[in-house]
Amino acid sequence: MTTASAFDPAGPAGDDHAAGLRRDQWRERMGLAGLAAPALLLVTVTMLVPVGWLFGLSFLDDNGALSLEHYRRMLAEPSYGRTFRTTFEISFVTTLICILLGYPLAYFLSQLPRRAANLCMIAVLLPFWTSLLVRTYAWLVLLQRSGLINTWGMKLGLWSEPLQLVHNMGGTLIGMVHIMLPFMVLPLYGTMRAIDRNLLRAAASLGSTPVHGFWTVFFPLSLPGLAAGAALVFVLCLGFYVTPAMLGGGKVTMVSNRIANDIELFFNWGAASALGVVLLVITLVVLVLAARLSRGAGLFGAGH
Amino acid sequence: MRLAGDHERPRDAAASASGSATALPIAVRRLSKAYGAVPVLDEIDLDVRPGEFLTLLGPSGSGKTTLLMAIAGFLRPDKGSIRFGEREVVRLAPHKREIGMVFQNYALFPHMDVARNVGFPLRLRRVPAAEIARRVEAALQMFQLGGFGSRRIDQLSGGQRQRVALARAIVFEPRIILMDEPLSALDKQLRERMQIELRQLHERLGTTTVYVTHDQREALTMSDRVAILDRGRIARIDTPRAIYDDPGSRFVAEFIGESSFLDVAVADGVARAAGTTIRAGNLPTQQGRCTMVLRPERLHLLGPGQGEGMNCFDGRVTGAVYQGDTLLLQTVLNGGSPVALRVTTRGGEGPPPAPGTPIRIGIAVSDTVLLPDEAKGAP
Amino acid sequence: MSWLDRPASDTQISHGARLWLYAVGALVLAFLAIPTLIVIPMSFSQSQYLEFPPREWSLRWYEAYFSSSSWMAATATSFKAGFCTALLATPMGTLAAYGLHAGRLRFAGLAILALLTPTIVPVILVGIALFYAYVQLKMVNSFLGIVLAHTMLAVPIVMMIVGSALKSFDLDQERVARSLGATRTQAFLQVTAPQIGFALVTSAVLSFLTSFDEVVVALFVSGGDNATLTRMMFLALRDQIDPTIAAISTIMIVITSLLLAVSQLFGKSDP
Numbered sequence: 013m014t015t016a017s018a019f020d021p022a023g024p025a026g027d028d029h030a031a032g033l034r035r036d037q038w039r040e041r042m043g044l045a046g047l048a049a050p051a052l053l054l055v056t057v058t059m060l061v062p063v064g065w066l067f068g069l070s071f072l073d074d075n076g077a078l079s080l081e082h083y084r085r086m087l088a089e090p091s092y093g094r095t096f097r098t099t100f101e102i103s104f105v106t107t108l109i110c111i112l113l114g115y116p117l118a119y120f121l122s123q124l125p126r127r128a129a130n131l132c133m134i135a136v137l138l139p140f141w142t143s144l145l146v147r148t149y150a151w152l153v154l155l156q157r158s159g160l161i162n163t164w165g166m167k168l169g170l171w172s173e174p175l176q177l178v179h180n181m182g183g184t185l186i187g188m189v190h191i192m193l194p195f196m197v198l199p200l201y202g203t204m205r206a207i208d209r210n211l212l213r214a215a216a217s218l219g220s221t222p223v224h225g226f227w228t229v230f231f232p233l234s235l236p237g238l239a240a241g242a243a244l245v246f247v248l249c250l251g252f253y254v255t256p257a258m259l260g261g262g263k264v265t266m267v268s269n270r271i272a273n274d275i276e277l278f279f280n281w282g283a284a285s286a287l288g289v290v291l292l293v294i295t296l297v298v299l300v301l302a303a304r305l306s307r308g309a310g311l312f313g314a315g316h
Numbered sequence: 317m318r319l320a321g322d323h324e325r326p327r328d329a330a331a332s333a334s335g336s337a338t339a340l341p342i343a344v345r346r347l348s349k350a351y352g353a354v355p356v357l358d359e360i361d362l363d364v365r366p367g368e369f370l371t372l373l374g375p376s377g378s379g380k381t382t383l384l385m386a387i388a389g390f391l392r393p394d395k396g397s398i399r400f401g402e403r404e405v406v407r408l409a410p411h412k413r414e415i416g417m418v419f420q421n422y423a424l425f426p427h428m429d430v431a432r433n434v435g436f437p438l439r440l441r442r443v444p445a446a447e448i449a450r451r452v453e454a455a456l457q458m459f460q461l462g463g464f465g466s467r468r469i470d471q472l473s474g475g476q477r478q479r480v481a482l483a484r485a486i487v488f489e490p491r492i493i494l495m496d497e498p499l500s501a502l503d504k505q506l507r508e509r510m511q512i513e514l515r516q517l518h519e520r521l522g523t524t525t526v527y528v529t530h531d532q533r534e535a536l537t538m539s540d541r542v543a544i545l546d547r548g549r550i551a552r553i554d555t556p557r558a559i560y561d562d563p564g565s566r567f568v569a570e571f572i573g574e575s576s577f578l579d580v581a582v583a584d585g586v587a588r589a590a591g592t593t594i595r596a597g598n599l600p601t602q603q604g605r606c607t608m609v610l611r612p613e614r615l616h617l618l619g620p621g622q623g624e625g626m627n628c629f630d631g632r633v634t635g636a637v638y639q640g641d642t643l644l645l646q647t648v649l650n651g652g653s654p655v656a657l658r659v660t661t662r663g664g665e666g667p668p669p670a671p672g673t674p675i676r677i678g679i680a681v682s683d684t685v686l687l688p689d690e691a692k693g694a695p
Numbered sequence: 696m697s698w699l700d701r702p703a704s705d706t707q708i709s710h711g712a713r714l715w716l717y718a719v720g721a722l723v724l725a726f727l728a729i730p731t732l733i734v735i736p737m738s739f740s741q742s743q744y745l746e747f748p749p750r751e752w753s754l755r756w757y758e759a760y761f762s763s764s765s766w767m768a769a770t771a772t773s774f775k776a777g778f779c780t781a782l783l784a785t786p787m788g789t790l791a792a793y794g795l796h797a798g799r800l801r802f803a804g805l806a807i808l809a810l811l812t813p814t815i816v817p818v819i820l821v822g823i824a825l826f827y828a829y830v831q832l833k834m835v836n837s838f839l840g841i842v843l844a845h846t847m848l849a850v851p852i853v854m855m856i857v858g859s860a861l862k863s864f865d866l867d868q869e870r871v872a873r874s875l876g877a878t879r880t881q882a883f884l885q886v887t888a889p890q891i892g893f894a895l896v897t898s899a900v901l902s903f904l905t906s907f908d909e910v911v912v913a914l915f916v917s918g919g920d921n922a923t924l925t926r927m928m929f930l931a932l933r934d935q936i937d938p939t940i941a942a943i944s945t946i947m948i949v950i951t952s953l954l955l956a957v958s959q960l961f962g963k964s965d966p
Contacts (some may be wrong), residue, residue, distance in 0.1 A: 015590050026347055026394055028395040029395060029396065029407060030394060031409060033393060033394065033406065034394055036407055037392050040392075044794045044795075044798030044800065045763055045794060045798060045799060045800055045802075045806075046794070047791060047793060048791040048794040050790065050791075051788060051790070051791065051810055051854070052791070052809060052810065054846060054850065055809060055813065055847055055850065056812055058844055059812060059813055060809070060812070061828070062821075062824035062825050063824040065828060066823065066824040066827055066828075077966055106734065112928045113726070116716060117719070119724040120716050120719070123713075123716075134726060135724045135727055136724070136727060138728065138951070138952060139730075141729045141730050141901070141904055141949075141951050141955060142908070142910070142951050143907070144910030144912050145730075145908070145928055145944075146908075146944040146948060149928070149932060149944055150730045150944070151730060151743050152932070152936060153734065153737065154733070158744045160737075160746075163746070179850075189725065190730060193723070193727060194727070200963065205889070222712075247815075250817065251817025251820070253818070254910050254911060257933075258929075258933075265706075271819055271820075272819065272823070277901065281827065284823060285823075288819075288820045288824075291820065292816060292817065292820060295817060299815065388874060389871055390873075409873075409878075410870075410873045410874055411873045411882075412872070413874075414876075415873035416717075419867050419870070421865070421867060423867040425868060425886055426890070427890055435876035436872070436877075437876050438887075440876040440877055484875065485875075522961075532730055556845065
């Protein structure tokens, strides 16, 4: 990343080196850009190209001719509508529960002194980095008919017959909330920690009660983190596969499950890729909307 | 390419005091740099003499740091030439320019102790280990830091860190040293002490030094010459005394020292200001307007009967600010111009004149400086 | 109870008034932590039904795991893939983060966005797209295929971690090093890299975990001789609840915890 190794010895007076300097600048820029080249190459080759290729399939019918048949079928057949509705329902409900559980937890952590907070964070980070397969399996074991919850529930006399807690929507929701909660808590916590404590002190000195100060000062400032977390959770739920597959018992079909089925059972690449295109588009729309909203909320609540 | 020959050349302490044979001159020609449409360096021509201590002075945005960074090689200009002696370096990478550099925040390596910091440039030049140790200790001793080698950076005070940064910058005997506001992070007393130390260091080593600061007092204290930059151009370059005594332009006069200014009307070779006729050594114009510079310490409080050989003005006191060793008297002259003058306090005097007291100020004709009028426009 | 009356924050709200918050916080933390950890003691239960607490303690599920050649092969594959991923993704992501951060290039924003797409695109799509591509290239079930895919997933993580470490690093130190005679490479290796070392270690650990824990892409892209552990676990669970999985899960949790602890040890002491 160095400039030309040869330098002009005492050159002619008045030589302003403009062209040479421009070349050096360009060479240095390219050198630094080149550092990113391997990563860019990898991502292009393993992600952008295959996904693009796949999306191309959605525009071909079974004979290989250009057609919108797959998209038409999506609009026509009611089962697709059901799949999308299920997906959105689960995503909404999961996001909502994550907000209800995650916000108090993030707030609680942000009020702790740093050392204690870091310690409690382990309880968030360990599940976060533990394989979601392991965690989903844990819920399978806990929620099954002979599982922990049923056994203790019956022992405590809460119910007499084992409840069907898994292989249904309920079990899926529980599992998904558990997987998604750290995604909500981490950005929220970060935003909350960054809120200037002087703002709350100022509010108190101006006569605000702690509760009032929370709702008028703290909460608006935490909204960007909340929006980020909620968007992240929602988008992850949209594309989620493992948990509904394992805890849904075949009764919960989200878009990703449908895509996998189309390929594994029916070898219907066209339908699967069309679904994929729609899924990606919805994902991008949600992310862009969330980015716009959080920027707006950030401006509105900016207190720095 | 390392100038290995430098290590073998003996350094003559006596010769270095007046600019040793090993010091290099710097020649900058037509150096320009623009960010978009905004020129930051505008066809700069500059000559730094071998062994000279030159300060680049100017307000923020004047281009002084940009110019220094270009000389160092961290900023690539759009065009121009930079020569160290005979060698064209404008396209040379910074690590080949053989310069010693001190940054404002010292930029010491926190993961190395003092000795490894100072020895860093020597290790890069593959100096044998035993010699590195010897030269590091010698450099540290030059800054009264003998024996500090094993200390960690976070154990040092601000002044000590500054000295380690200096030791690191000179240990490999560069022939040019660049400094970017190295003292601005220090408190006032330490800063003034370091200014003297740096000046002494320069006299000892005799290396060509280019120093950037926005503090005009610092520039006047330390430099052989000062170059004042204004919006990417050199407005004035001269010795501190010459600049102070004869600023040459309102911009320079406003930047150096704390002066008051008086509008002067000239008609047929006669200058008048604040209701009196002015006598001065030079008249920039026979007809029109010019500006008179009033340095606070060149103004005198006149009693009745005094004022021989002076330009005298009448006015009244508006305020007095006690500043320890001096008293700053704020006045308004007849005609409305505010003027400030400094009076040395001697103790045992009475209270300063109350606001409203009539007052007579004088400035020696030989101290009177008139500047041509400039169109005062915003940059 | 004097502790309850003491103020909990600058707004002088007392601990007592916040008790509900502490309770909720504790409950949610328990909700997060307990299911993750409860598999551990259950894996030692003798019974087929994985009781808690186990009526009889036994290592039978561990024996089943360690004595099965297919499980062991899958484990080896996962470890190898994880190491390769960490080995590839860490330098790639670090160089990309450095180049885009230090270069101040105009298209840097676009490049960063491109390098973050693996986190935006739903993993299922990545899985089937790669499956399709690999089928065409006859690379399905190949070790190279899975390593490339996992590296691609890990690079954004490395970039984000190293990128944020570089942002809070004083690049003037590199400039000083260069003024003292170091090339850009020497300055990076001798001055910058030692100081962002914690970020490099964390990136390597998290790259490994990303690969080791990854399910969806592995499901489509690994298989046969190169099936990963997670793939085998998923398929096994689709058929029945095999208690061996509990033993494997425990081992995976332990590995994750150890690696996280390692990265914390090398990490900055205080943010």
